[in-house]
Amino acid sequence: MKSQMNAVRVHELGSPATLRYEETATPQPADDEVRVRIHAAGVNPAECGFREGISIDVPLIPEFITQYSKYLLARFGPLSLDFPWIPGWDVAGIIDEVGTDVSEFVPGDEVYGMTPFPGDGGAYAEAVTVPPAQLRPKPVSLSFEEAAGVPMAGGTAWRSLQMTGLESDQRVLVHAAAGGVGHFAVQFAKQRGAHVIGTASGSNEAYLRDLGVDEFVNYREERFEEVIEPVDVVIDLIGGDTFDRSLDVLKRGGVIDNFPLDASRKQKRAAEKRNIRVIQADSGDPAWLEDITELIDDGTVTPTLDTVFPLADARAAQELSEDGHARGKIILKMREGVGN
Numbered sequence: 001m002k003s004q005m006n007a008v009r010v011h012e013l014g015s016p017a018t019l020r021y022e023e024t025a026t027p028q029p030a031d032d033e034v035r036v037r038i039h040a041a042g043v044n045p046a047e048c049g050f051r052e053g054i055s056i057d058v059p060l061i062p063e064f065i066t067q068y069s070k071y072l073l074a075r076f077g078p079l080s081l082d083f084p085w086i087p088g089w090d091v092a093g094i095i096d097e098v099g100t101d102v103s104e105f106v107p108g109d110e111v112y113g114m115t116p117f118p119g120d121g122g123a124y125a126e127a128v129t130v131p132p133a134q135l136r137p138k139p140v141s142l143s144f145e146e147a148a149g150v151p152m153a154g155g156t157a158w159r160s161l162q163m164t165g166l167e168s169d170q171r172v173l174v175h176a177a178a179g180g181v182g183h184f185a186v187q188f189a190k191q192r193g194a195h196v197i198g199t200a201s202g203s204n205e206a207y208l209r210d211l212g213v214d215e216f217v218n219y220r221e222e223r224f225e226e227v228i229e230p231v232d233v234v235i236d237l238i239g240g241d242t243f244d245r246s247l248d249v250l251k252r253g254g255v256i257d258n259f260p261l262d263a264s265r266k267q268k269r270a271a272e273k274r275n276i277r278v279i280q281a282d283s284g285d286p287a288w289l290e291d292i293t294e295l296i297d298d299g300t301v302t303p304t305l306d307t308v309f310p311l312a313d314a315r316a317a318q319e320l321s322e323d324g325h326a327r328g329k330i331i332l333k334m335r336e337g338v339g340n
């Protein structure tokens with residue numbers, strides 16, 4: 001690979017306008033790392049949160065502190081970002097160099113996975129170096145773009161269902177069911193045999209029914225707590241008022257996964273009083289990628305792509321993510337016509 005590569009970098013915290021497409025040095029793998037020639041990268045709300053102001057190197061900028069940055073701060077504490085910083089964790093590509101201590105992969109292997117989170121990011125680029133434990137062979141049935149949409153959102157949904165302990169005879173309510181995490185949660189919950197209720201706007205009803213939801217609630221027209229029967233599990237990807245109202249539909253002994261991590265002490269006490277467990281799933285160790293790969297390659301689970309942008313248009317990709325209405329995943333593609 002050439003000594004220079006294209007990447008998208010953040011030089012200062014702020015809006016998507018701070019993202020710059022430019023040349024930088026191609027990273028060299030350490031002895032215990034591999035280098036992935038990235039074909040596609042996933043876009044997640046996390047990148048926007050980091051770009052907005054989660055850092056100890058510079059003062060936080062109040063106008064850019066959104067709910068998601070608060071979530072990241074609450075979960076990980078202030079992080080140290082070295083500027084210029086390359087955002088992104090989800091990668092799919094081909095290994096082109098391996099460190100001397102690496103035995104898991106050889107150059108030419110097609111892989112997907114996540115650079116360590118919160119760690120250094122690095123996925124919005126033509127290449128990244130990463131410990132091999134973060135990667136698994138790419139599902140053979142997926143293109144690189146599709147594969148890049150899986151790790152962070154799919155892993156979060158997978159861990160959520162593991163941690164809630166959802167079982168086949170149970171009912172689960174998935175809020176934001178058509179989004180990046182939600183559309184995986186719906187498919188994993190169906191695979192577990194659960195009865196799945198999904199919320200989204202009307203334009204996503206046919207999509208979600210096709211994906212397998214047993215009941216659909218249009219959140220713009222109905223209040224879910226008035227139209228559904230009690231559930232055992234809630235995957236709450238919205239938070240705030242949606243958390244409070246979800247307690248009204250949860251059975252005693254139920255569990256709610258509060259993704260935005262915004263539940264106050266008062267809200268948690270209200271849950272406790274009703275004997276409802278509040279958890280926060282994280283994507284953790286990417287060993288679950290093996291289970292997800294199997295479900296993808298046997299046709300049980302399929303990632304949905306909303307839009308694929310060229311790497312140079314990362315700004316537009318993050319603006320779309322921040323708009324909060326993507327169906328499935330937003331992807332950055334590094335090069336045309338390679339490997340897909």
Ligand SMILES: NC(=O)c1ccc[n+]([C@@H]2O[C@H](COP(=O)([O-])OP(=O)(O)OC[C@H]3O[C@@H](n4cnc5c(N)ncnc54)[C@H](OP(=O)(O)O)[C@@H]3O)[C@@H](O)[C@H]2O)c1
Pocket residue numbers: 044045046068152153154156175176177178179180181182199200201202203204219237238259260321324325326327328
């Ligand atoms: N991506 C990850 O890996 C990850 C990991 C941990 C935590 N989180 C957090 O989890 C949340 C969801 O992440 P994501 O990546 O799935 O987001 P996303 O892909 O941006 O979610 C977009 C979806 O949200 C739906 N939506 C928006 N407002 C809604 C409402 N009031 N009720 C129901 N659906 C609504 C939209 O459906 P309509 O267009 O039909 O409105 C759209 O399909 C975020 O708070 C994120 O910060 C994400």
